[in-house]
Amino acid sequence: MFVGIDVGTSVVKAAAFDRGGRQLAVEARPVGLDLRGGAVEQDMAEVYGAVVAVLGALSARVPEPVELAGLTGQGDGLWLVDSAGRPVRPAISWLDGRARPLVDGWLADGTFEAVFRRTGGALFPGCPGPLLAWLDRHEPGALDRAAAAVACKDMVFQRLTGAASAVTDVSDASMPFLDPRTRSYDDGVLELLGLAGRRRLLAPVADPAAAGRARGDGLPAGTRLTNGPYDLPACALGAGVTAPGDGLLIVGTCLAALVATTSLDLGGEPAGMYVSTDRPGHRLRAMPAMVGTAALDWVLRTTGAGHAELDGLLASSPPGARGVRVLPYFAPSGERAPFVEPGLRAELLGVSLESTPADLVRATCExxxxxxxxxxxxxxxxxxxxxxxxxxxxxxxxRLLADVLGRPLRVVEGEAGARGAVLAAAGRHGVPLDTAAWTEPAHTVTPDPSRAAYYDDRHEEHLRLLTTARNRARHG
Incomplete structure (x- = not known):
């Protein structure tokens, strides 16, 4: 069998596939987030323990020899490790908002734009650059003790393989220090962020991706393991999104929009990022919005509803949610795509005593x-x-998303990230797999023409309301 490991923000998963791409089994374990006054951290020992646990449980369920394993996981954040890949301090999540004042300052003095023009990546509080700069000011001792500042999956790869030092890949390195033209770190960006003295903490970029042998934690000792792309590009690969112009929408904790491209445009409004892939010259134009299912989770909890009730609630409120509008920017660090606005907050509009919980839920989904x-x-x-x-x-x-977007949706079921991790590993090792079969969509959902036309008008209203909210966030 082939195993894909996806170390997510709140859930760690391992999925088994046969040679034809059929998903055989999935094991999952939740992992916690420690939220305190804008700080969002994770226990690395808990995360690594969950990885070992899901791999062991998967092997017990599908006792087939493991031919190959691929690794993916959450991107951004900051995972400080020693030379053995063990934690120096708790990991800082990509959801963390402590570096917001730094990003605000860089927005004001031009540093933010200067970095974007060099890398195609728009800084936000939870990405490695601001987090390193924050630690350099507030916890310099932690940086002094660390051997490397890596991404989540890089820590897991080093621990699973027992590698002598940390390594990352071009996708995780893309934000915010990688020059997308040379696929190597841009020391000028480190200087712009005041981090030239911390250059040693950036792990070497393995291009192609690093490969090693498992040392026996969860995976059988000797199993070939690849440190693949992080979760956004892994999902794109698992969904078959590789042709220029094709896109993927990941409706998860983070709402990530990705479009495959062979072009590189460092002009326009600084937002999102270019994610380098395993094929030089091929990239993903990524707009990973902070808004996502976390916003819906908050509204469901607030209204006392559960996820099992979602379809019924959506059916109980008409398109337009009886005039209720939700700007769903609930993240404490604001928004990062398709614009950067650290001070932006969610707004509920048009609510009255006649509004129902279903209206609030539908307005949030819209x-x-x-x-x-x-x-x-x-x-x-x-x-x-x-x-x-x-x-x-x-x-x-x-169906609502198809109507709002006004286009057919190729629905990818199962573990797209884990599937992409396996495909990346197969490409790295030259293992021939039928990529078309592995990435076949489960089905396609087409929009209703009348509802799509209705939402065309509502989209213009959304953009107007958003402009007002952004001005309010900037000027109070």
């Missing part, structure tokens, strides 16, 4: 759909669109 449409347009979508992620498990929400 608001997330409009945010997705905004991101996909900014990313340059011209071709087919695939969708995956936890949000697509709701048939009603998937």
């Amino acid at each position: 608001g997330i759909g409009h945010a997705a449409r905004h991101c996909l347009a900014a990313a340059g979508l011209t071709g087919a669109l695939a969708v995956c992620g936890g949000g697509t498990r709701s048939p009603a929400w998937t």
